[in-house]
């Protein structure tokens with residue numbers, strides 16, 4: 001039976017911008033005024049200066065200037081799109097000399113899609129992403145395989161097909177359209193591979209188990225956050241980092257990352273990885289007890305067992321730095337959590353059939369809703385789509401509000417980087433038919 005193509009629902013961008021006074025962000029904006037970043041020096045006041053009427057903003061002004069001209073906001077698939085506030089966020093810098101600074105061109109049609117396969121989930125709110133640059137994909141794919149085999153001995157020969165089917169090069173090139181070089185893309189790609197090695201080998205279907213997971217994760221975490229102890233025991237720890245593939249991968253990926261990142265960017269990643277490991281432990285505890293959590297408990301766990309460490313390195317991969325105090329502000333933390341939660345529920349939806357087919361019970365949002373709320377599999381899945389859509393709308397609302405309230409160039413670029421990651425992540429899940437297929441609900 002043919003499946004009706006439902007357009008993604010309209011963005012519900014509200015007037016949240018008006019809720020954000022300059023007070024909450026005044027201090028960080030003031031400090032940021034003194035900070036140069038990849039876009040130039042911020043030279044405004046906490047409330048952003050509007051360029052003279054009729055003139056485009058210059059390179060140092062933010063894309064979210066309240067005076068930026070409104071666009072219709074129709075996304076590439078012809079579906080109704082985000083409102084003008086979000087549109088300004090997504091459009092990126094404009095005016096003379098800023099063309100090279102733009103990110104995903106959301107209001108324009110995507111590139112012709114050569115390799116795209118798979119179809120989007122009907123009713124899912126998402127933004128189509130352009131097909132990742134094939135030249136970059138080839139180069140990242142070549143280099144990541146060499147790293148996996150030659151530098152960290154990641155997998156035995158029989159796993160090669162799964163490694164290739166994961167298409168990590170395509171994934172990371174699509175999620176980081178503003179990476180200046182392939183070297184920058186490799187920072188994200190190594191980490192993505194290492195994170196999946198830990199998940200597969202410690203937690204899931206390549207030898208993983210909830211039993212003893214806490215010990216394995218803690219020892220692997222020291223590959224990211226080094227042990228500093230007495231001389232007698234330091235060599236034992238150093239040797240342990242080579243003891244298995246997940247630790248070799250973490251150690252090496254982090255080593256490359258630390259050399260490219262600033263100290264606070266590296267520390268941000270360590271913190272996000274600790275969050276991830278905490279999430280793995282809660283999931284494992286439920287598996288060990290054969291327990292299905294309540295829906296809100298599952299959502300809390302999934303906020304930690306989450307893609308978050310991937311979008312939050314967007315500035316390092318983009319070759320600039322979001323200052324630590326700007327990253328730490330509550331409103332940005334909320335935006336990051338909402339975006340990361342949306343990306344992770346996308347995984348729950350696209351990996352639903354794969355996880356149903358796996359041995360044992362694999363928790364994901366539709367499974368938990370069906371169990372805890374007594375819904376049919378289909379209704380639980382559709383409710384999960386609605387939950388995803390609400391998270392996406394909230395992300396976009398909060399991001400637009402923050403960008404308006406904190407018009408610092410590095411914040412605007414970071415928010416666009418997170419949005420690009422969200423779109424690239426959806427594109428990869430939708431098109432990776434090697435790993436994922438949709439249930440037969442429509």
Ligand SMILES: CC(C)=CCC/C(C)=C(\C)COP(=O)(O)OP(=O)(O)O
Pocket residue numbers: 192195196199276305306307308309310344347348351
């Ligand atoms: C890359 C990274 C930080 C991963 C963290 C956790 C993770 C593996 C996911 C959020 C993906 O979820 P899941 O384990 O369900 O993956 P698959 O569905 O098996 O692709």
Ligand SMILES: [Mg+2]
Pocket residue numbers: 347348351352355364
């Ligand atoms: Mg999954």
